[in-house]
Amino acid sequence: MQPVGDSRDLSVVVFGASGIAGRNVAAYLAERAGAVGASWAVAGRDPAKVQRTLAEVGVEAPETLSADVANPESLAAMARRATVILDLVGPYTLYGTPVIEACVANGTHYVDLTGEMPFVRRTIDAFHERATLAGVKVVQVSGFEALPPDLAVLLAAETARERWGEELTEVDVDVSFQPPPGRLSLADSVSGGTLQSGAEQMDDPEAERVADPAALIADEELAARVRQRSPIAIAPRFNARGDVIGPMTPSAFVNPAVIHRTMALGAAARGSSPSPFRYREGAALPDQIPTAPLRFAAAGVLTAVQAGFGTLARARPSVRRRAAAAMRRRMPRSGFGPTGPTLEDWKWRLAVNASTASGHHVHVEIDADGQPGYLTTSRMVGEAGLLLAEDGATPSGGGCLTPAAALGIGNLDRFEHAGLRFRVAS
Secondary structure, three states: OOOOOOOOOEEEEEEOOOOHHHHHHHHHHHHHHHHHOOOEEEEEOOHHHHHHHHHHOOOOOOOEEEOOOOOHHHHHHHHHHEEEEEEOOOOHHHHHHHHHHHHHHOOOEEEEOOOOHHHHHHHHHHHHHHHHHHOOEEEOOOEOOEHHHHHHHHHHHHHHHHHHOOOEEEEEEEEEEEOOOOOOOHHHOOOHHHHHHHHHHHOOOOHHHHHOOOOOOOOHHHHHHHHHHOOOOOOOEEOOOOOEEEOOOOOOOOHHHHHHHHHHHHHHHHOOOOOOOEEEEEEEOOOOOOOHHHHHHHHHHHHHHHHHHHHHHOOOHHHHHHHHHHHHHHOOOOOOOOOOHHHHOOEEEEEEEEEEOOOOEEEEEEEEEOOHHHHHHHHHHHHHHHHHHOOOOOOOOOEEEOHHHHHOOOOHHHHHHHOEEEEEOO
16 A cells, blocks of 8 residues: 555546536636646546546646546556545445545545435445554545535634633534525536435435434444434524524535534544534525515425435335435436536625533634535635645544544635635634
């Protein structure tokens, strides 16, 4: 096995660069990599198709590698040349494991955008010990779900420790979106790949992990404490500003498990006993819905949809198989998703309001530009790859890590290039 930091010639490789997210990551690296002295390339099953697709959006990659999830040697060859692989080939339940295997075996950091929690848990069970010993970071769920809230909550927690020597006990995360003017279609908000990943989760033999806030915690005693302290909350509510808060979009069941794993990993790294906090999140209903009662009613509808998804995840396998088959047939396929000006003309804001047992409060904000699930996600995963490839830019150590555990908060200002601005507001 080659150790990270050996004589590889590529800092970052974008695997799956012909997809919607892959094209945007490649475009970001084309503008950004030179500024930090990083080398990069793209990779895919059909290099000619990758080059054609990138040319359509005006991107020329320095090199295009041939790599196919069905060909382990091609994945190993790609991993041997790279310090970091950004894996954008989903659904990850179907296609992720061979890439992770190649990265761990060849000493290469790995980053993906999955929100498929049963798959993430299996990855932890299968690879955490090996990756830790190899010093390889396997970093999953690194898009809008869950990199921004994960880093923002870690910033709040570190602020509380630095100022008062205390742990957080209550954490609320609210996100609000300002989409571009005009009517948006489904394709402006979500991609076919994201929708198809929902089908794969429903068909997963461990689908019950989808709605488990402790899905990513292996210690059963700690997992039970997390479930008791912080069940996933999706009911409509008002926040302190009077906004109507509905369930997090596009899923209420991804961020909580990631953020609780960050808490557990952080406690282990400090040699302290983990102290679960109550975590609650949601999305503000837009002002385009004219009155608070109507916004609250709309939040109720969204809650019912999310609750239905969570209930389905706990249903009998035969029921879930039928639902998954129907989703695969009826939902858009990969390639469907937001493109063009509608990606650029978004603004969004994420706020963390946290408190300690003694009543101290921390308020952290992220102000961001770009369509959150695709443009901002692509830019920030590109920046995350550059950070992981740079010696000393992220905390040392390896394992199957959350975005916050892998990246730390020492270089949050680097994400300004990706359109995210973090600040401790109070």
